[in-house]
Amino acid sequence: MKKFLAQCYIWILMVLLYAPLVFIAVFSFTEGKVMGRWNGFSTRLYQNLFTGQMQGSSSLIAAVENTLLIALVSAAVSMLLGTIAAIGLHNMSGRGRRALTFLNNIPMINPDVITGVSLFLLFIFLHFTQGYLSVILSHISFGTPYVVLSVLPKLRQMNPNTYEAALDLGATPSQALWKVLIPQLRPGMISGFILAFTMSLDDFAVTFFTRGTIGLETLSTYIYADARKGGLTPELRPLMTLIFLIILVLLLFINVRQAKMQKSE
Amino acid sequence: MKRSHWSIPYAIFLGVFVVLPLLLILVYALQDGSGHFTLANITRFFSDSDALGTFAVSIEVAIENTLICILLGYPAAWILANKELNRSAVTIVLFILPMWINALMRTLATAELFGMFGIPLGKGTLLFGMVYDYLPFMIYPIYNVLNKMDKSYAEAAQDLGATPWKVFWKVTVPLSMPGVASGVLMVFMPTVSTFAISEFLTNNKIKLFGTIIQENINSSMWNYGAALALIMLVIIGISTMFTGGRKEAEEALI
Amino acid sequence: MASDEHIIDLKGVSKSFGDKKILDNINLYIRKGEFVTLLGPSGCGKTTTLRLIAGFLAPDEGEILLDGKDISGIPPYKRPFNTVFQRYALFPHLDVYDNIAFGLKLRKVPSEEIDQRVRKVLKLVSMTDYEERDVDSLSGGQQQRVAIARALVNQPEILLLDEPLAALDLKLRKDMQIELKEMHRELGITFIYVTHDQEEALTLSDTIVVMDEGRIQQIGTPTEVYNEPVNSFVADFIGESNILNGTMIRDRRVSFIGHEFDCVDEGFGENNPVDVVVRPEDIYFTKKEEKTQFTATVRSCTFKGVHYEMYVDTDTGYELMIQDYDAYPVDSVVRLYIDPDDIQVMRKERTCNTFEGEMADETHVEMLGGTFECLPQAGLKAGDKVRVEVAFDKVDLLDHQEEGELAGEVHFLLYKGDHYHLTILTEDGDHLWVDTDDIWDKGDLVGINFAPEDLKISKRNEA
Numbered sequence: 006m007k008k009f010l011a012q013c014y015i016w017i018l019m020v021l022l023y024a025p026l027v028f029i030a031v032f033s034f035t036e037g038k039v040m041g042r043w044n045g046f047s048t049r050l051y052q053n054l055f056t057g058q059m060q061g062s063s064s065l066i067a068a069v070e071n072t073l074l075i076a077l078v079s080a081a082v083s084m085l086l087g088t089i090a091a092i093g094l095h096n097m098s099g100r101g102r103r104a105l106t107f108l109n110n111i112p113m114i115n116p117d118v119i120t121g122v123s124l125f126l127l128f129i130f131l132h133f134t135q136g137y138l139s140v141i142l143s144h145i146s147f148g149t150p151y152v153v154l155s156v157l158p159k160l161r162q163m164n165p166n167t168y169e170a171a172l173d174l175g176a177t178p179s180q181a182l183w184k185v186l187i188p189q190l191r192p193g194m195i196s197g198f199i200l201a202f203t204m205s206l207d208d209f210a211v212t213f214f215t216r217g218t219i220g221l222e223t224l225s226t227y228i229y230a231d232a233r234k235g236g237l238t239p240e241l242r243p244l245m246t247l248i249f250l251i252i253l254v255l256l257l258f259i260n261v262r263q264a265k266m267q268k269s270e
Numbered sequence: 271m272k273r274s275h276w277s278i279p280y281a282i283f284l285g286v287f288v289v290l291p292l293l294l295i296l297v298y299a300l301q302d303g304s305g306h307f308t309l310a311n312i313t314r315f316f317s318d319s320d321a322l323g324t325f326a327v328s329i330e331v332a333i334e335n336t337l338i339c340i341l342l343g344y345p346a347a348w349i350l351a352n353k354e355l356n357r358s359a360v361t362i363v364l365f366i367l368p369m370w371i372n373a374l375m376r377t378l379a380t381a382e383l384f385g386m387f388g389i390p391l392g393k394g395t396l397l398f399g400m401v402y403d404y405l406p407f408m409i410y411p412i413y414n415v416l417n418k419m420d421k422s423y424a425e426a427a428q429d430l431g432a433t434p435w436k437v438f439w440k441v442t443v444p445l446s447m448p449g450v451a452s453g454v455l456m457v458f459m460p461t462v463s464t465f466a467i468s469e470f471l472t473n474n475k476i477k478l479f480g481t482i483i484q485e486n487i488n489s490s491m492w493n494y495g496a497a498l499a500l501i502m503l504v505i506i507g508i509s510t511m512f513t514g515g516r517k518e519a520e521e522a523l524i
Numbered sequence: 525m526a527s528d529e530h531i532i533d534l535k536g537v538s539k540s541f542g543d544k545k546i547l548d549n550i551n552l553y554i555r556k557g558e559f560v561t562l563l564g565p566s567g568c569g570k571t572t573t574l575r576l577i578a579g580f581l582a583p584d585e586g587e588i589l590l591d592g593k594d595i596s597g598i599p600p601y602k603r604p605f606n607t608v609f610q611r612y613a614l615f616p617h618l619d620v621y622d623n624i625a626f627g628l629k630l631r632k633v634p635s636e637e638i639d640q641r642v643r644k645v646l647k648l649v650s651m652t653d654y655e656e657r658d659v660d661s662l663s664g665g666q667q668q669r670v671a672i673a674r675a676l677v678n679q680p681e682i683l684l685l686d687e688p689l690a691a692l693d694l695k696l697r698k699d700m701q702i703e704l705k706e707m708h709r710e711l712g713i714t715f716i717y718v719t720h721d722q723e724e725a726l727t728l729s730d731t732i733v734v735m736d737e738g739r740i741q742q743i744g745t746p747t748e749v750y751n752e753p754v755n756s757f758v759a760d761f762i763g764e765s766n767i768l769n770g771t772m773i774r775d776r777r778v779s780f781i782g783h784e785f786d787c788v789d790e791g792f793g794e795n796n797p798v799d800v801v802v803r804p805e806d807i808y809f810t811k812k813e814e815k816t817q818f819t820a821t822v823r824s825c826t827f828k829g830v831h832y833e834m835y836v837d838t839d840t841g842y843e844l845m846i847q848d849y850d851a852y853p854v855d856s857v858v859r860l861y862i863d864p865d866d867i868q869v870m871r872k873e874r875t876c877n878t879f880e881g882e883m884a885d886e887t888h889v890e891m892l893g894g895t896f897e898c899l900p901q902a903g904l905k906a907g908d909k910v911r912v913e914v915a916f917d918k919v920d921l922l923d924h925q926e927e928g929e930l931a932g933e934v935h936f937l938l939y940k941g942d943h944y945h946l947t948i949l950t951e952d953g954d955h956l957w958v959d960t961d962d963i964w965d966k967g968d969l970v971g972i973n974f975a976p977e978d979l980k981i982s983k984r985n986e987a
Contacts, residue, residue: 011356015349018405019365022368023368025376026368028382028383029375039382041382087280089277093273093275093280105284109284111292114510116459116462117460118463119295119463119502122483122496127286127290146288164612166609167613169607170614173578173605173675174601174627174630174678176601207371209373214487225374232470245375249371257363
């Protein structure tokens with residue numbers, strides 16, 4: 006009985022949480038201009054999305070490309086910077102370590118609006134032309150902490166002697182890094198990359214403040230502008246459905262793998 | 271080169287892209303349009319009835335949202351962390367997944383759902399949408415603390431004669447408070463600072479604090495916008511001190 | 525077997541981490557082919573010594589010689605040593621074969637030769653047919669064997685072993701000890717072995733280096749350190765022992781536990797305080813009155829497998845531990861004697877606490893990072909440098925750190941038959957020594973006070 010009630014509660018919450026997502030997904034299979042009006046089953050919106058035949062298609066496709074480009078570049082740089090930083094941080098101690106850990110947490114504690122406004126002021130202050138580069142730099146600034154936090158536990162789990170063992174067996178420090186250290190950190194680096202990538206995909210506020218006036222649109226800013234104009238482009242529905250599925254698979258992959266690794270330990 | 275030096279590039283990066291921008295908020299907040307020192311931006315906020323009203327509403331909505339999230343989220347986290355009631359580790363993953371989906375898109379879909387059922391947009395729908403957006407951020411940290419909690423505490427309490435109900439209130443709840451604190455931090459501040467979401471959920475009827483920051487920055491009132499951001503930063507600082515930081519919760523997300 | 529040729533020399537080696545001195549002037553040589561064990565409690569500096577030899581750390585002072593040549597500039601990957609690490613440090617992303625072949629591949633050894641050598645070394649550690657296994661799927665003992673194979677395959681001149689058996693259970697540990705000993709004999713190379721397990725050290729080594737607090741306490745063969753410990757630390761750390769306060773009456777005559785005994789030690793002077801060690805198996809029971817040196821009452825008797833372990837109270841009120849093949853009933857009065865050969869007399873390292881301080885005013889002295897009240901000192905004024913002596917039994921230990929003028933921690937304790945002799949480490953890192961009847965445990969936090977009349981103050985001459 007207790008178990009039944011508990012299960013019910015969980016499922017009700019789950020249904021509530023997923024209702025809007027399911028709602029989008031369901032109405033991606035009909036042609037209606039507004040969500041909530043079912044005009045019969047159709048995959049027209051998907052076809053439009055892939056063939057590019059739709060109203061204002063060029064700007065939506067450009068927004069998707071921008072989003073992916075920014076997410077890929079910023080996540081890749083975050084992964085590199087964050088991994089190097091994590092190795093450094095792991096070998097630090099005392100005040101320096103505490104200070105850097107604190108700084109690393111700031112981008113995660115700050116609400117998006119504050120991050121966005123502060124970076125906006127930075128680029129104004131430095132007379133830095135806002136555009137792709139300013140957005141990418143901003144995304145690196147909030148993505149890297151996640152990489153650092155994904156790689157650090159791997160460093161902690163690693164037997165610190167493996168690096169020394171490699172040196173002991175005749176590896177130079179750089180050989181030891183590539184043959185022993187990096188292979189052991191790789192799972193954390195990949196998790197960090199995926200997290201940074203997803204954060205970048207999802208971001209609205211920071212991009213909004215740092216994209217400047219060159220007309221750079223990502224998916225989020227596109228949706229925002231679209232919604233303010235009243236009425237969303239119908240093709241956003243299949244696009245969101247697809248993105249949701251991709252993220253679902255990615256995150257399930259990370260989490261299931263992590264759960265498995267924890268179990269095997 | 272010593273391995274501890276590897277963090278230097280990132281330390282410099284953090285200095286330029288995290289510390290300097292936050293200092294600039296302070297600098298701009300204390301300057302007038304021509305770059306002279308002034309406290310006018312700060313005092314303006316306290317005489318700006320529109321901004322003060324928005325601020326009050328934001329805090330109110332944030333408190334309500336946080337309370338509802340605790341009331342709904344704590345039982346959920348407890349059930350998910352209870353091995354007898356929930357055997358699958360995937361359930362918790364399903365709970366946190368929506369966090370990673372574009373919040374704007376989710377919000378718009380929620381608004382459309384209300385529209386479909388003919389529910390008028392307003393305070394009620396705003397709260398509903400906010401709870402919907404932030405509930406996972408409350409569930410996950412609590413779940414994490416409960417999940418890692420040593421079972422022997424509860425067993426020891428039972429052994430000493432506590433009923434299951436007493437065990438829950440005297441042992442489980444006090445020990446899970448760090449998780450609740452992290453959850454509060456992850457729900458409260460973002461709610462206050464939300465922009466865009468509140469507009470869509472209330473058809474522009476209710477603005478939250480984030481929106482007026484954004485409006486001022488977008489209409490080139492940088493100094494006043496920075497002052498408003500500074501006020502938010504101060505509140506963040508205070509609430510972080512009270513709740514002991516959200517670091518664990520963020521770390522737990524990974 | 526060991527030749528006389530030195531392979532490793534440590535000369536005046538010191539090492540600090542931050543303010544903490546880990547090694548203090550270590551002088552040590554290791555002979556070619558020898559099995560040397562660095563033995564001591566955790567934190568004694570034994571692992572640091574090994575890491576200095578391996579090259580993972582550089583000494584702050586002193587030099588390390590290999591075959592008479594200084595190797596301080598040579599990085600670990602160019603030293604002809606290989607290490608078996610604590611918890612093995614096998615590479616988790618490589619299988620058994622690739623772990624062992626790691627060093628050979630780096631040196632671009634032809635693959636047929638790698639194959640041959642890996643197979644040969646796997647046979648040596650009895651792990652044939654395990655080439656393709658994932659290292660995480662191996663048991664602790666198997667991982668240990670792979671770690672040894674990975675080191676030996678490179679044919680090092682010296683094999684360094686850092687507590688290699690610590691993670692294994694008792695039975696397996698005993699078997700591995702025998703195998704290691706065999707391997708050492710078969711290979712003929714030098715083994716430097718670090719352990720905190722005195723039994724392991726006694727079993728394996730040609731030479732034992734006993735270390736404590738960053739200093740070498742004694743170097744000797746297993747029988748030497750067991751039978752002739754140089755101080756109470758070594759006596760207590762190696763084997764079971766009764767450590768007692770005694771007085772050397774004259775050469776070959778010592779008194780302790782309220783009785784006088786003949787012994788074989790000379791050169792301690794007359795009527796000088798000494799420490800006396802008697803191993804529990806060296807106290808004998810007798811029925812004959814003429815052999816009896818003292819009598820005692822049996823307090824407890826426990827069967828330990830091979831022997832019985834008994835605690836007895838002597839007629840003079842001291843508690844002694846005795847091991848014997850026969851059991852004697854509790855509460856029975858027994859007659860005992862000790863052979864002169866079995867009494868080991870050791871010089872006392874100190875007979876009271878001595879601190880250096882400075883007068884704050886006529887009735888206060890500053891030392892150990894605190895200010896203490898003392899009796900009015902004639903002829904001493906504020907700022908005078910002084911030496912303060914406090915007897916071991918005049919130090920007050922308090923239950924709560926904040927109640928004392930100083931705070932400290934019980935660092936080491938020794939039972940001396942009728943009282944405990946404690947070493948206290950203060951928060952500032954100073955040592956002091958205390959005799960007490962109260963029972964404390966290692967790690968207990970204590971407050972420390974002195975009564976003003978117990979401080980013996982004398983002026984210190986500036987050299």
